[in-house]
Amino acid sequence: METVKVAFTVNNEETVLQVSPNETLLETLRERLDLTGAKESCGIGSCGACTVEVNGLPLRSCIVLTSEMQGADITTVEGLNREGKLHPLQQTFMEEGAVQCGFCTSGMIMTAKTLLDKNNQPTQKEIIKTISSNVCRCTGYKKIVKAVGEASKKTA
Amino acid sequence: MILPGFEYRKATSVADAIALYNDFEGKARYLAGGTDLMPLLKYRLAAPAAIIDLKGIEELKAIAAIDGWLTIGANVTLFELKNHPVVKEYFPLLYQSLDATSCETLQMRATIGGNLLQDTRCIEYNKSLEWRAARGFCLKMGGKCCNVVPHSRVCLSNYCSDNALSLVALSAEADLAEAGGEKTAGLEKIYTGSGSKPFVVEPGTLLTRIRIPLEKSKGVYEKLRVRNSIDYPLAAVAVAMKKSVARVCVGGVGPAPLVYELAGTDEGTLRDAANSASTDARAVPNAILSPAYRKKMVGVLFRRAVQKVLREGA
Numbered sequence: 001m002e003t004v005k006v007a008f009t010v011n012n013e014e015t016v017l018q019v020s021p022n023e024t025l026l027e028t029l030r031e032r033l034d035l036t037g038a039k040e041s042c043g044i045g046s047c048g049a050c051t052v053e054v055n056g057l058p059l060r061s062c063i064v065l066t067s068e069m070q071g072a073d074i075t076t077v078e079g080l081n082r083e084g085k086l087h088p089l090q091q092t093f094m095e096e097g098a099v100q101c102g103f104c105t106s107g108m109i110m111t112a113k114t115l116l117d118k119n120n121q122p123t124q125k126e127i128i129k130t131i132s133s134n135v136c137r138c139t140g141y142k143k144i145v146k147a148v149g150e151a152s153k154k155t156a
Numbered sequence: 157m158i159l160p161g162f163e164y165r166k167a168t169s170v171a172d173a174i175a176l177y178n179d180f181e182g183k184a185r186y187l188a189g190g191t192d193l194m195p196l197l198k199y200r201l202a203a204p205a206a207i208i209d210l211k212g213i214e215e216l217k218a219i220a221a222i223d224g225w226l227t228i229g230a231n232v233t234l235f236e237l238k239n240h241p242v243v244k245e246y247f248p249l250l251y252q253s254l255d256a257t258s259c260e261t262l263q264m265r266a267t268i269g270g271n272l273l274q275d276t277r278c279i280e281y282n283k284s285l286e287w288r289a290a291r292g293f294c295l296k297m298g299g300k301c302c303n304v305v306p307h308s309r310v311c312l313s314n315y316c317s318d319n320a321l322s323l324v325a326l327s328a329e330a331d332l333a334e335a336g337g338e339k340t341a342g343l344e345k346i347y348t349g350s351g352s353k354p355f356v357v358e359p360g361t362l363l364t365r366i367r368i369p370l371e372k373s374k375g376v377y378e379k380l381r382v383r384n385s386i387d388y389p390l391a392a393v394a395v396a397m398k399k400s401v402a403r404v405c406v407g408g409v410g411p412a413p414l415v416y417e418l419a420g421t422d423e424g425t426l427r428d429a430a431n432s433a434s435t436d437a438r439a440v441p442n443a444i445l446s447p448a449y450r451k452k453m454v455g456v457l458f459r460r461a462v463q464k465v466l467r468e469g470a
Contacts, residue, residue: 057264
């Protein structure tokens with residue numbers, strides 16, 4: 001296999017890598033860049049645990065090739081805190097107890113972040129619609145929806 | 157899950173993509189959003205020598221309303237299309253099916269071209285290599301018999317595109333580019349009716365554009381699914397109504413959508429049409445709901461969708 005050279009930005013850091021063409025973005029983030037916030041759960045794009053933000057949109061990194069990421073601007077859950085201060089979503093997820101086993105949490109937060117960036121006053125319905133992209137097998141959705149609502153008050 | 161090995165190439169134009177396909181002697185797969193292809197690769201249901209990325213082809217990203225048609229580039233994502241003002245104003249049916257497709261995160265990645273040319277699905281097919289090898293390969297994998305219906309000579313895996321049903325109901329056409337040039341076909345003509353090879357298009361053909369006649373219509377999309385998010389249709393009905401003529405498309409059951417034109421909208425005609433759609437639906441135990449239930453629901457959704465169009469006009 002011919003390797004592919006890709007240049008992109010991860011959490012504001014410019015990164016240039018030589019990757020195998022069959023390497024997923026999730027593998028690159030976790031295994032090369034030690035960004036283990038995004039999780040591999042289903043591995044086929046159904047569950048959303050691997051969600052990261054790419055060019056302002058939520059993206060399932062387990063079904064995307066790193067080769068496709070030329071020029072992309074990527075944010076992972078590790079890139080959310082600013083100068084040691086947590087993102088409002090991270091804060092409210094803790095305050096509302098919106099975490100049970102925690103495996104879906106970074107995906108939930110990244111999906112919710114892309115919603116709040118576009119719409120900082122979402123309705124309950126809009127929050128549920130966005131969050132329904134992600135699966136929580138502990139089924140703690142109520143607290144997750146509440147945490148996103150509370151975070152929207154802080155970001156408004 | 158680890159992907160199999162392949163080369164990666166990025167196409168810059170339609171001609172470039174077809175040339176790359178031929179360079180790899182047909183042992184290549186086109187990649188758009190990848191939401192259908194990547195899981196197939198991970199499950200070893202496809203093993204191409206090369207992946208040809210189509211996302212760099214700018215001309216396939218446009219939506220234009222010209223000369224009485226809405227022309228949609230195959231690279232347009234489902235989310236972009238859903239939020240296009242012309243879709244909301246002219247084709248409420250298409251808006252509803254786009255909105256009912258999977259979840260918003262995947263709508264932002266998946267393209268309309270990929271959604272239409274997605275592979276058919278079966279509870280015995282979309283499984284890991286180990287699982288399938290233990291079970292024995294079925295017709296769709298090149299085996300000798302169907303694992304769902306023993307002795308069946310034809311694969312009845314389900315075609316699960318939500319938006320194909322709307323587009324067929326709206327009499328959409330597909331532009332297909334081949335090495336020899338471009339041709340146009342009515343969307344309902346691209347299906348073979350066999351799940352082993354669901355599309356008439358030859359390997360290497362590229363779906364470039366979808367065109368819908370630009371006439372205002374009423375419409376309703378009804379979809380049976382268990383989670384209301386992420387899941388594929390287990391049966392679905394799309395109704396488009398123009399000048400009191402209803403065109404109904406049934407899908408999610410079997411390898412090809414079925415299309416019906418309603419002769420009238422009185423209760424008797426509707427009941428007969430719904431019953432015959434239910435009879436036509438070849439539901440077999442290849443999805444998570446029972447065939448009897450899915451078959452019955454085809455008739456229920458058929459009536460419900462048409463009645464909703466008549467009542468609400470939405």
